[in-house]
Amino acid sequence: MMTFPQLVLASHNAGKLKELQAMLGDSVQLRSIGEFSNVEPEETGLSFVENAILKARNAARISGLPALADDSGLAVDFLGGAPGIYSARYADGKGDAANNAKLLDALKEVPQEQRGAQFVCVLALVRHADDPLPILCEGLWHGRILTAASGEQGFGYDPLFWVPERDCSSAELSPAEKNQLSHRARAMAILRQRLALK
Numbered sequence: 001m002m003t004f005p006q007l008v009l010a011s012h013n014a015g016k017l018k019e020l021q022a023m024l025g026d027s028v029q030l031r032s033i034g035e036f037s038n039v040e041p042e043e044t045g046l047s048f049v050e051n052a053i054l055k056a057r058n059a060a061r062i063s064g065l066p067a068l069a070d071d072s073g074l075a076v077d078f079l080g081g082a083p084g085i086y087s088a089r090y091a092d093g094k095g096d097a098a099n100n101a102k103l104l105d106a107l108k109e110v111p112q113e114q115r116g117a118q119f120v121c122v123l124a125l126v127r128h129a130d131d132p133l134p135i136l137c138e139g140l141w142h143g144r145i146l147t148a149a150s151g152e153q154g155f156g157y158d159p160l161f162w163v164p165e166r167d168c169s170s171a172e173l174s175p176a177e178k179n180q181l182s183h184r185a186r187a188m189a190i191l192r193q194r195l196a197l198k
């Protein structure tokens with residue numbers, strides 16, 4: 001069994017930190033990479049896996065601690081899987097509201113049955129910056145893109161993501177419910193097994 005009393009989370013996204021810490025409970029203390037550096041690494045990979053490893057290595061190098069990274073995004077069927085790994089930069093770095101507005105516009109007039117999408121999450125854990133065997137875990141969450149934003153919880157694309165299991169947007173779920181259903185929850189369940197965490 002591998003134990004990590006402390007892990008640095010290679011993310012500048014406060015929403016991810018909150019969700020991942022809630023899922024891990026007291027077993028692991030997540031420290032934000034923001035404590036060590038405000039410089040965000042360029043996400044130059046062509047896949048969620050590559051970007052997650054790149055972010056984890058960078059955080060381990062800067063902090064000297066084992067590091068966990070989360071690379072995630074929204075893959076929309078009608079858009080051939082876009083924005084995908086470019087989800088955070090979809091509206092050229094103008095932020096969540098601009099990303100959501102651009103997505104609604106791209107799907108204007110697209111009927112319900114063609115609005116399928118999945119949230120993707122890849123977690124990468126490295127024991128040190130040059131770890132030759134990163135632990136990789138992925139999770140998918142299938143849903144649909146709504147025609148208007150709804151709900152105040154969560155972050156990012158949550159107000160536009162319709163959750164079939166609950167017939168509401170993911171921004172209308174309580175944090176606890178989202179953390180049981182989401183792409184991130186599914187990836188984390190696999191990571192917990194890999195680490196033999198209870």
Ligand SMILES: O=P(O)(O)OP(=O)(O)OP(=O)(O)OC[C@H]1O[C@@H](n2cnc3c(O)ncnc32)[C@H](O)[C@@H]1O
Pocket residue numbers: 010011012013016040043070071072073074087088089096099119154155156157158182184
């Ligand atoms: O790279 P870090 O620093 O971790 O933070 P980030 O926000 O840039 O994270 P990503 O590069 O992984 O990009 C993820 C994108 O997908 C969105 N996203 C990921 N998980 C989400 C979730 O649970 N709910 C809503 N949007 C999500 C998020 O808002 C970003 O636009």
Ligand SMILES: [Mg+2]
Pocket residue numbers: 043088
């Ligand atoms: Mg990012």
